[in-house]
Amino acid sequence: MSQDHGHHIVPVKMLLAVIGILVFLTILTVALAQVELGIFEVPVALSIALTKAGFVVMIFMALKWDNKVNATILAVGVLCVLIFISFILIDTEFRGDLSNTTEATIMDEQRMEQTLDGREPDRSDISFNRQ
Amino acid sequence: MSHSAPGLNYLNHAKGFKSWALTLDHKRIGIMYMVAVSLAFLAGGILAILVRLELLGPGETIMGPDTYNQSFTLHAVLMVFAFIIPAVPAVMGNFVLPIQLGAKDVAFPRLNLASLYIYLIGAVIVMFALVNGRIDGGWTFYAPYSTSIGNGILFVTAGVFVMGFSSILTGLNFIVTVHKMRAPGLTWNRLPLFIWSIYATSIVQVLATPVIGITVLLLFLEKAFSIGIFDPALGGDPVLFQHFFWFYSHPAVYIMILPAFGVISDLMGTFSRHQVSGYKFVALSSVAIAFLGFLVWGHHMFVSGQSAVSSVVLSLITYLIGIPTGVKVINWVQTMYRGSVQLKSPMLYAIMFLFTFSIGGFTGIMLGVLAIDVHLHDTYFVVAHFHYVMMGGNVIAALGGLHYWWPKMFGKMYNETLAKIAAFLVFFGFNLTFFPQFIMGAQGMPRRYYDYLPQYEFYHELSTYGSWVLAAGLFLIMFYMIASLINGKKAGLNPWGALTLEWTHTTTPPDHHNFHDTPVVTRGAYDFHLAKHLFEYGGEVTELDLGGDGTAAAPEEAPVPNEPVA
Amino acid sequence: MANPHTNQPAHVKHYFVSSEQQFDAAKMGMWLFLVTEILLFSGMFVAYTIYRSWHPETWMALSTALDWKLGGLNTLVLLASSFTVAMGINQIQRGNQKGLLLNLVLTFVFAGIFLVVKYFEYSAKIEHGLLPGASFDPHGVSHGFDYATYNVPYGPQFFSIYFVMTGIHGFHVLVGMGLFAWITWKAKNGAFSADYYTPVENCGLYWHLVDIIWIFLFPLLYLI
Numbered sequence: 001m002s003q004d005h006g007h008h009i010v011p012v013k014m015l016l017a018v019i020g021i022l023v024f025l026t027i028l029t030v031a032l033a034q035v036e037l038g039i040f041e042v043p044v045a046l047s048i049a050l051t052k053a054g055f056v057v058m059i060f061m062a063l064k065w066d067n068k069v070n071a072t073i074l075a076v077g078v079l080c081v082l083i084f085i086s087f088i089l090i091d092t093e094f095r096g097d098l099s100n101t102t103e104a105t106i107m108d109e110q111r112m113e114q115t116l117d118g119r120e121p122d123r124s125d126i127s128f129n130r131q
Numbered sequence: 132m133s134h135s136a137p138g139l140n141y142l143n144h145a146k147g148f149k150s151w152a153l154t155l156d157h158k159r160i161g162i163m164y165m166v167a168v169s170l171a172f173l174a175g176g177i178l179a180i181l182v183r184l185e186l187l188g189p190g191e192t193i194m195g196p197d198t199y200n201q202s203f204t205l206h207a208v209l210m211v212f213a214f215i216i217p218a219v220p221a222v223m224g225n226f227v228l229p230i231q232l233g234a235k236d237v238a239f240p241r242l243n244l245a246s247l248y249i250y251l252i253g254a255v256i257v258m259f260a261l262v263n264g265r266i267d268g269g270w271t272f273y274a275p276y277s278t279s280i281g282n283g284i285l286f287v288t289a290g291v292f293v294m295g296f297s298s299i300l301t302g303l304n305f306i307v308t309v310h311k312m313r314a315p316g317l318t319w320n321r322l323p324l325f326i327w328s329i330y331a332t333s334i335v336q337v338l339a340t341p342v343i344g345i346t347v348l349l350l351f352l353e354k355a356f357s358i359g360i361f362d363p364a365l366g367g368d369p370v371l372f373q374h375f376f377w378f379y380s381h382p383a384v385y386i387m388i389l390p391a392f393g394v395i396s397d398l399m400g401t402f403s404r405h406q407v408s409g410y411k412f413v414a415l416s417s418v419a420i421a422f423l424g425f426l427v428w429g430h431h432m433f434v435s436g437q438s439a440v441s442s443v444v445l446s447l448i449t450y451l452i453g454i455p456t457g458v459k460v461i462n463w464v465q466t467m468y469r470g471s472v473q474l475k476s477p478m479l480y481a482i483m484f485l486f487t488f489s490i491g492g493f494t495g496i497m498l499g500v501l502a503i504d505v506h507l508h509d510t511y512f513v514v515a516h517f518h519y520v521m522m523g524g525n526v527i528a529a530l531g532g533l534h535y536w537w538p539k540m541f542g543k544m545y546n547e548t549l550a551k552i553a554a555f556l557v558f559f560g561f562n563l564t565f566f567p568q569f570i571m572g573a574q575g576m577p578r579r580y581y582d583y584l585p586q587y588e589f590y591h592e593l594s595t596y597g598s599w600v601l602a603a604g605l606f607l608i609m610f611y612m613i614a615s616l617i618n619g620k621k622a623g624l625n626p627w628g629a630l631t632l633e634w635t636h637t638t639t640p641p642d643h644h645n646f647h648d649t650p651v652v653t654r655g656a657y658d659f660h661l662a663k664h665l666f667e668y669g670g671e672v673t674e675l676d677l678g679g680d681g682t683a684a685a686p687e688e689a690p691v692p693n694e695p696v697a
Numbered sequence: 698m699a700n701p702h703t704n705q706p707a708h709v710k711h712y713f714v715s716s717e718q719q720f721d722a723a724k725m726g727m728w729l730f731l732v733t734e735i736l737l738f739s740g741m742f743v744a745y746t747i748y749r750s751w752h753p754e755t756w757m758a759l760s761t762a763l764d765w766k767l768g769g770l771n772t773l774v775l776l777a778s779s780f781t782v783a784m785g786i787n788q789i790q791r792g793n794q795k796g797l798l799l800n801l802v803l804t805f806v807f808a809g810i811f812l813v814v815k816y817f818e819y820s821a822k823i824e825h826g827l828l829p830g831a832s833f834d835p836h837g838v839s840h841g842f843d844y845a846t847y848n849v850p851y852g853p854q855f856f857s858i859y860f861v862m863t864g865i866h867g868f869h870v871l872v873g874m875g876l877f878a879w880i881t882w883k884a885k886n887g888a889f890s891a892d893y894y895t896p897v898e899n900c901g902l903y904w905h906l907v908d909i910i911w912i913f914l915f916p917l918l919y920l921i
Contacts, residue, residue, distance in 0.1 A: 009790045010783065019780040026772050026915075030765060033920035045916040053909045060783040061905045067721060069310060070728040077732030080338050081739040083425055085746055087441070088374045091429065092747050094438035095370075235712035238722045303729045311722040312712075341733040345740030349861070357831035358857035360744055365830055366851055371747060375740060649714075 008065035018059045025052050140542070140640040155240035158641060160247055161225030162540065167251060168218050175209035176605065178202050183564070183598040186591050189583055196581040200267035203579060207270035208261060208287070212294050213254045215525050216383065219390035220336070221250070221301055223532050224329045226540060228305060230633040230641060231323050233314025233650045238307040246300035253294030260286030269579060271380070272347075274361035274372040278354045285354055288347035295340045295347075298386070302336030305329055314632070316652035323631045323656040324400070324413055328393025331417035335382045335389070335424060343379035346372070370435050377428035385424040387521060389417055391488075391528030392459055395481050398531050399463045400657035401629040402478035405470025407657050409462040416455035423452050433504045442501055449499030456492055460485065470659075475627065476550035480531030483558050487523025491516060494569070509579075512572025515565045523561060530557070530608065537612065538626050539633055542640040543619030549611040556604030563597025631656050708893045720895055727899040731906050734869075738910055741862045745917060748858065752851040759855045760919060762827060762847050764818065768919035771814050772911060778807035779908040782901040792891040794884065801881040801897075804904065808874045815867055822856070829857035859918055866914060869907045876900045 029048045037044055058064045063071055104112070141158045151159055182203050185192045194202065229237050237243050260266065264283010268276050277284050309330045313322075350372070352358045359365030361372040400407040407413060429437060429445030463485060472478065494516040498504050507513060538544055567590035572578075576587045583591065625634040633641070636650045654661055706716055713719040749756045781803040788796030825844040826834035833853035835844040880896050883889065889897055 007790060010787060012784070012787060015780060015783050015787065019776060022776045023773060026769065026776065029916055029920065030769050033765070033916070041921050045921045049913050049916050052912045056779060056905050056909050056912070060779050061902055067725070069725060073725070073728045073732055076334075077338065077735050080425060080736060081742070084342070084378055084736075084739055085743050087426070087429065087445075088371070088743055088747060089750070090444060091370070091374065091437040091441040092368075092750065094440040095436075096438070098439045239726060240712070242726075299733050303726055303733075306729060307722050307726045310725060311718055337729055337733055338736060341736035342740055345737050348865075349740070349744075352829075352857075352861060356829060358861065359830035359853050360857055366854055368747070371744070375743075 008062060010059060010062055010065075014059060018055050021055060022052055139643070140638060141643045142541070142640055144643045153244075155236070155244055156643065157225050157229050157237050157240065157243060158540075158645075160243050161222055161227075163247055164217060164221040164225060164250075167247075167254070168214055168222055171209050171213035171254065172218075175206050175214055176602065178206035178209070180598055180602055182206060183595045185581075186583075187595045188591075189585060189588060197265075197267065199581045200579075201261070201265060204267050204269055205261045208257060208266075210521075211270050211383075212257065212291055213250075215387045215521055216294075216298055217250060217301070218387075218525065218529050219394065219532065220305070220329055220332055220386070221246075223325075223394065223529075223536060224301070224305060224332075224390065227536060227633055228326060228329055229308060229312070230637060230645050231326055231631050231656075232308065232312055233317055233632050233636070233646065233652060234308060234312035235644050235646065235649075237304050238312055239304050242300050242304055246297040246304070249300065250294055250297035253290045253292075253297060255290075256286055256293060257290030260284075260290060271376060272350060273376075274350060274353060274367075274369050275363060277350065278362060282354070285351055288351040288354075292344055292347050292351075295344050298336050299340045302333035302340070305333040306337065309333075314650050314652055320411070321652055321655045322414070323393075324396035324407060324410070324417075325390075325393035325631075327414040328389045328391075328396070328417045331421040332386055332389040332393075334418070335386050335421045338425070339379045339382035339386070342375060343383075346375040346379065349375070370432070370437055373432050373435050373437075374428070377431045378425075381428035381431065382421075382424040384517075384520070385420055387525045388488075389420060391484070391525045392417060394528045394532035394535070395463060395484050396459075397629075397631065398477050398481040398535060399466045400659070401535075401627050402473045402475060402481065403466045403470025404473065404628070404659050405466055405657070406655070406659060407462065408465035408469065409458065410655070410657070412458050413462050416458045419455040420452060423448065423455070427452060427499075430499050430504070433501060434508045446499055446501040446504075450496060452499075453492070453496050460489060460492075476547060476554055477531045477535035477627075479551065479554040480527050480534065483554065484524065484527045484531065487519055487527055487558075487561065491519030491521075491523050495520060507572060509577055510572040511568040511576045511578055514578045515568035515572055518565045518568075522565070527557070527561075530554075533612075535627065536633075537615070538622030539637075539639055539641070541616055541619075542622050543615045544622045544626065545615035545619060546611045549607060553604045553607040553611070556600055556607065560597050560600030560602070560604050564594050564601055565597070567591075567593040567597075630654075630658060706892060708895075716892065720898075723895045723899060724902075727902050731902060734903075734906055738862075738865070741858065741865065742913070742917075745858050745862070748851065748854050752854070755849050755851040755855055757921070758849055759847060759852055760921060762822075762844075763859070763919045764821070765919045767814055767818050768915050771811050772915045774807050774811050774814070775908045775911050778804045778811075779905050781807065782904050786894065786897055786901055789884075789889050789894045789897055790891055794887060794889065797889060797894075797897065798881065798884045801877055801884055805874060805877045805881060808870055808877065811870055812867065812874075815863070815870075822860075827856055829853065829860045862914055862918070866907070866910055869910070873900075873904050873907055876903065 025048050029045055032044055032048075033041075057074070063074065141156055145154075151163065154160065181193065182199065185194050185199050185202075225237075225243065229235070260283045264286060265281050266277075266283045266287055268280060272284065272287070309322075309326060349358070349360055353361050353367075357365060359367045361367045361369055363369055396407055396413055427445055427449045429441050430449045433442050433446070463481075467482075494512070498507060498513060498516055534545070534550060568576075571587045571590040574587070576583060576590075622639050624639050627634065629635075632650055632652070636646055705713075709716050709719055713722070781800045785797045785800030785804070788794075788800060822828070825837045825839065826832075827844070827847065828834065830853045833848075833856055835847040835852070837844050877900060880889075880900050883896065
C-alpha cells in the first residue's frame with residue numbers, strides 16, 4: 001500500500017550515475033590538493049565536498065522527492081550551524097579589538113600620547129598590551 | 132479499540148509496579164516525570180534554603196566555605212538540568228499535549244518512556260558526582276577551573292550528556308506529534324497556545340541540546356586526556372568553552388520559559404473567558420523567541436574578553452527579544468481587559484506571573500545593555516534577574532498549570548482556600564527573597580560569595596526571611612495537593628469551563644486511550660463566544676456560571692462526552 | 698496479518714490512523730534526529746574552523762602527517778556503502794527481499810573495512826606519538842622521514858581535533874554496523890516488504906549522514 005501512496009523509487013540508473021559522480025569528485029579533490037591553489041585551496045575543497053553532500057542528500061536520501069517538512073528541518077539545522085560558526089568567528093576574528101585593555105593607567109596613556117605628539121610618529125616604543 | 136468500562140481511567144485500568152514502569156501511556160509517563168521532577172525540586176529547594184540560611188549573617192553561619200560552594204553548585208545543577216528544563220514540557224507537555232491535539236498518544240511512545248529512564252539515569256549520575264566529587268564551580272563548569280577540581284567533573288559531564296539525550300528525545304517526539312498527529316479539523320490556527328509554545332520549545336531542545344552534548348564531551352576529554360581545546364595552559368581557548376556552553380545554555384533559557392508562556396496563555400484565555408487577544412501574534416512570537424534565542428548567547432560573555440564587535444552586535448540583538456516577549460505580555464493584559472476575569476487559584480498564578488516575569492524580563496534587557504552589564508556582571512543583580520525569570524516565570528507558571536490540570540490528572544479538587552493562601556505566600560515570599568538581591572547587586576554585592584561586608588547584611592537578612600515564607604507556601608501546596616488525593620472532592624468533567632480538548636472531550640481522569648472516538652475539531656481553542664452554545668450541546672456542564680469551587684456546575688452523573696461537538 | 702480492530706496492516710500501531718501516517722512520522726523523527734547529529738558534529742567543525750583560522754600554518758603542515766591514500770580509500774569505501782544502502786531500499790521498494798539482504802550485507806562489510814583501515818591509521822599515529830593534547834610527542838623515523846619535524850606549535854590542538862572528530866565519526870560507524878546487523882537479521886527473517894520497510898529507510902538515512910560527515914572530514918583533515 002505504501003507504493004500506492006507514491007513513495008518515490010529512485011531508479012538504479014540514477015543511483016549508478018550518482019555514485020559515478022561521487023567517485024569522480026573524490027578523485028578530483030585529491031588531485032586538486034596536489035596542485036598549489038593558494039587562497040583557493042579551502043574554498044575549492046569545500047565546494048567539492050558540498051556538491052558531494054548535495055548529491056547524497058538529494059538522490060541517495062531522496063530528499064528531492066520527499067516531504068517538504070523534512071527539507072525544512074534540514075535547512076533549519078544547517079542554518080543553526082552557520083549561526084554557530086559565524087557568531088563565534090565575529091568574536092575570534094576580532095579578539096583583542098578593545099583599545100582600553102592595556103595595563104597602563106589613563107594618566108600613563110595621556111603621557112604616552114603627549115610623547116607621541118611631540119615626536120616623529122615612531123610608535124615602536126609604545127607598547128599597548130594587546131593580544 | 133476496546134472501549135473501557137465506565138469508571139475505568141488511565142490511573143486504575145491496570146495495576147501493579149510493572150503497569151507503571153513499562154507503560155507507554157503518555158499520561159502515566161507524565162505523572163512519573165512529575166514525581167521525579169518534584170523530588171529534584173524538593174532537593175534543590177532544600178539546598179537553596181540552606182544556602183540562604185548560611186548567608187543570613189556575615190561569616191560562617193551553618194556551614195564552611197567549601198560546603199557552601201558545593202551546596203550552591205548542587206542547587207543550581209539540580210534546578211537547571213533536573214528540574215526546570217523537564218518541568219513543564221515533560222510533565223504537562225506529556226500529559227496534556229497529545230490530548231489537546233486529539234491524539235491517542237505521542238508519535239513515539241517507546242521513545243517517550245526511554246526519555247524518562249534516560250533522564251533518571253542522568254540525574255542519578257549527576258547527583259552521585261555532585262555529592263562525592265566536590266564540584267564547586269557553579270553550574271556553568273567554566274574551563275579551565277572545572278577541569279582542575281578533581282574527577283567528579285567526569286561524572287557531571289557524563290550525567291549532563293545523558294540528560295541532554297532525554298531532552299532531545301522529548302522535543303523530537305513532540306515536534307513529530309504536533310505535525311503528524313493532530314485531530315481532523317485541528318488546523319495550526321486552532322491549536323491551543325500551550326501547544327504552540329511547547330512546539331517552539333521542542334525546536335530549541337532539538338537544535339541546541341546536541342551542542343551541550345559535544346561541549347561536555349570535550350570537557351570530559353579535556354579532563355581525562357588533557358586535549359587542550361579549552362585549557363589555556365595547553366594552548367587552548369577558555370572563551371571558546373563559554374561560546375560552546377552558551378550556544379546551548381542561552382537557548383536553554385527559552386526551553387525553560389517558553390512552556391511557561393504557553394501555560395499562561397491557556398490560563399488567560401480560560402479564566403478571562405475570552406479569546407486570547409492577538410492569537411496569531413502570541414503563537415508566532417513563541418517561534419520568534421525560539422529563533423532569536425540562538426543569536427544572543429554572547430551577552431553572557433561581555434566581560435569574558437570576547438571581541439568588542441561581538442559584544443556590540445549581540446547586545447543589539449538582545450534588545451530584539453523584548454519585542455516578541457512584549458507582544459505576549461500586552462496581549463495577555465488585553466485578554467484580561469476584554470474578558471471577565473475569574474480569580475481562581477490558577478489565574479492567581481497567571482496574574483502573579485505578569486508581575487514577576489515582567490520584572491525578570493525588563494532586568495534582562497538591562498543586563499543586555501553592554502555598559503550596564505559591565506557594572507552588574509556577576510553581582511546579585513544577575514542572581515535576582517534570573518530567579519525572577521526562572522522562578523517567577525517558569526515555576527510560577529508551572530504552579531498555575533499544576534493547579535489548572537490537577538483535577539484532570541487525578542479527578543480530585545484541592546482546597547481552593549488553602550490554594551489562595553499558598554499563592555499569596557509564594558508571591559510575597561518570592562518577592563521578599565529576590566527583590567532585595569536587585570538592590571544589593573546594584574550596590575556591588577558579588578554573586579556566589581560566601582562572606583560579605585556588613586553593609587549588605589540587611590538585604591541578606593530580608594532575602595533569607597523571604598526564603599522561609601516562600602518555602603512555607605510551597606510546602607503548603609505540597610500538603611493540600613497530597614491531601615486532595617486522599618479526601619479531595621471529586622472533580623467534574625470541566626470544572627473551569629475551558630474549551631480545549633482535554634476538558635471538553637475526555638472523561639476526568641482521562642480514559643486509557645484518551646478518547647473513545649477521535650474528536651473532530653470545528654472551532655478555535657478559545658472561542659468562548661461559542662461557549663454557551665457548546666456547553667448546551669456538549670453536555671459537560673449545565674451552565675457557564677462556575678460559582679463556588681467550580682465542581683457544582685457539573686452534574687454528578689455527567690454523560691460521557693463521546694460525541695464530537697458539531 | 699491485518700489488525701482485527703482497525704483493519705490496518707499488522708505493523709501499524711493503534712495510535713496511528715494509517716501506515717502512511719506512521720511512515721511519515723518515523724521519517725520526520727529520523728530527520729530531526731539527523732539534525733541533532735549535524736549540530737553535535739558542528740561543535741567540532743567550529744573548533745576546527747577557529748583553530749585553523751588562528752594557526753593556518755600548523756594546519757597546512759600537519760595535514761601532510763595524515764595519509765591521504767588511506768583517507769581516500771576510506772572515502773571510496775563509505776561512498777560505496779552509501780550506494781549499497783540506496784540500492785537496498787530500491788530493491789525492497791520493488792519487493793525484492795533477496796536484493797535487500799545482499800545490499801545490507803555488503804553495507805555491513807564496507808563499514809567493517811572502513812574501521813579496519815581506520816585501525817591501521819590510528820596505530821601509525823599512536824606509534825609515532827602523534828597524539829592529542831598533552832600526549833603529543835612526535836618521534837621516530839619511518840621510510841626515511843623524521844616525525845620530530847611534526848613537532849610544531851599548536852600541533853597538539855590539530856591532533857586533538859583530528860582524534861575527536863574521527864573518533865566520534867568512527868563511533869557512529871560502529872553504531873551503524875550494529876544497526877545494520879539488526880536489520881540484516883530482520884531482513885533475513887522476511888520482516889520487510891514493499892509495504893513496510895521503515896527501519897531500512899531510517900537506518901539508511903542515518904548511514905548517509907555518517908557518509909556526509911566523512912565527505913567533509915576527508916578534505917578538511919587530510920587534504921588542505
